[in-house]
Amino acid sequence: MTFFRSSKSPPLKLKSFKKDIAPIGFFFDIIFSESFKIPILPVPLRIDKLTNGEPTVIIFPNTNELDELCSEYNLNINYNLLYSIGLNNLITHAKIKYKEITLKTLNPKKINEWWNSSKNLSSKSIDLMESFTLIFSEFIRVFGYKIKNNLKFNDEVFRKILIEYCDKIIKHFRFKIEENIFKMKQENLIIQEKLYIEKKKKCYPLVHEISVLDRSNNKTYTREFVPYLIYDDILNCFYYNKSILKKELSGKMINLKLYEDFNIISSVFSFNRINYKHHSDLHNLEKLKLNKILEVYKDLKI
Template identity: 25%
Template sequence: MVKSSESLHKFKTYKSDAAPFFFYIDIFPLDLENFTAPLSSVLAKHVKNNPIMPLPMRVDRVFNGESSIIIRPNSPVSFPLNESIIAVINPIPFLQSGIENLLYFAEMRSKERLFRSLKPEKVSNWMENTRFLYGNLHQLEEDFSAFLKAYLYTIIKATVNEKDIAGAAIEYCDIINNICKKKMLRNKILVEINSNQESVNLYREKKAKYREKLKVVKKTEYHPELIDIEVYNFYETNFPKQEDFKNFISKNYDIIVMKYIPLLLYDDLQECMLQNMRLLETNELELLNPSILLENNVILLLDSEKTESIKLNKYDWLTDLGEIDIDVILNSINQSLIPKNKM
């Protein structure tokens, strides 16, 4: 069967895949040695010091203009740094920075694999198809919040209190590594469909035998499970208010049940943290300066005496993300690709 021209110039995806992803905060700049193609090298330099990284990299959905689900904390993410200061993640600047990385990587991957650039209309379709979607992923939301709070508790706290950043970075990676490790060892995640909760396995184990050099070797294989996820589309009504979000959607919205593989989220993030810990041990790379997140208002430092829960609600994640500016990122990508002698 001959593939159509359109299918040859797009990434293969599956309609049943909800394609959820989240953003985590990295501690090292991009290693430019990993970007050998001239175009990729140019693009990577632009986002080298942007620490908000998507995981997994759903460049396929961005390029194709298809929806994905952004996993969001179900409440504002904050942590007290001392008696007078509370650190808060500012959702829109955080997601703007993360989506910038996602689009830059989408441009790199599409050029390398499909020999095509991102089309603005496809990227806009992806954003419009994605920003109104909510996936009922309560445990992942809690873990995502824990990952972000770990950064506030360790690295931002050390920055504000003028403590050892390297030691804080080790603690940060260790916290996330342990969360992922415990989740995978337990091999359980809670699924909620139509208000019915069920604990299901992240993976199944299979005993396998292989012949190596005339010997039979027994190994345990781990096969990720496809897990159900409720998906809500708030395109017509917009997101409910945070205080009655869960109760409201259970009574007023029909759901679409799709699939995803949660094991990959934890496994990929753990691998990132283990790699960071190896780099910290060898002291090969200089840590990213966390002050860049403060300067860009991705993380805010608030006076704890003047901060109440009502005021923190302004940093809610459950919105339509209408303030995300895709055009400014696409323009930046185009400007990055213009040879300097032509600018």
């Protein structure tokens, strides 16, 4: 028997562009995934910057708005834990996909290089911040409603509420994509840019520039990103979630209880109100230690 090898060798590294800052955000997913022990989802799920040890910038929601909303529902979000889990999920996913593509194990030095070059970065994209604030806000409302009405996670009423939640997010991002709207700040003005151009009934995503602050040296520089790809990934995620919710009647794939069990989201009444404060200092990711991120599931004893 003769075996033939593919003439195409696996790549030595994944292609990436130096000017691309590759923004990434995180949110509470509602569908159980075997890939992540706790389904805090990184979006988009791209791994090129991480595996090459190159910087990316984290998109944060408006925590002042979220704090006010959490207060209405007597909820607290442990953002340090949320982002530690989300970053761990991203790293785990990158390791798996990198090995599938290159047939090699990802060098831990690349993870260190990526984290050290990314943790001090911040950027204020109005549209991205508003979009992730919306996702967080709608999730908080759903979670707060569940607690207020003492609904079970496998309750049929709660499943319908989750479908409505997906519909709201889908409606928002479909509108943005169909209307081809992306807000950006130019000096002191808010301007509207396009997400893409259309030619011969084909869509071509546009590259936009974004200002990035490096807090380690207090310098600001300009980098590029493609917002359409982020919004398209979010839209696909919620379409998928809705499809699962509509056909998965047993509730086995709805895994929100993990967020309560591990105090990622907790009721203010579950601990001393005097010691209660919101964790709004998201923009200091450098306080998160990489070794703690890598060990977060071990610390949670999962």
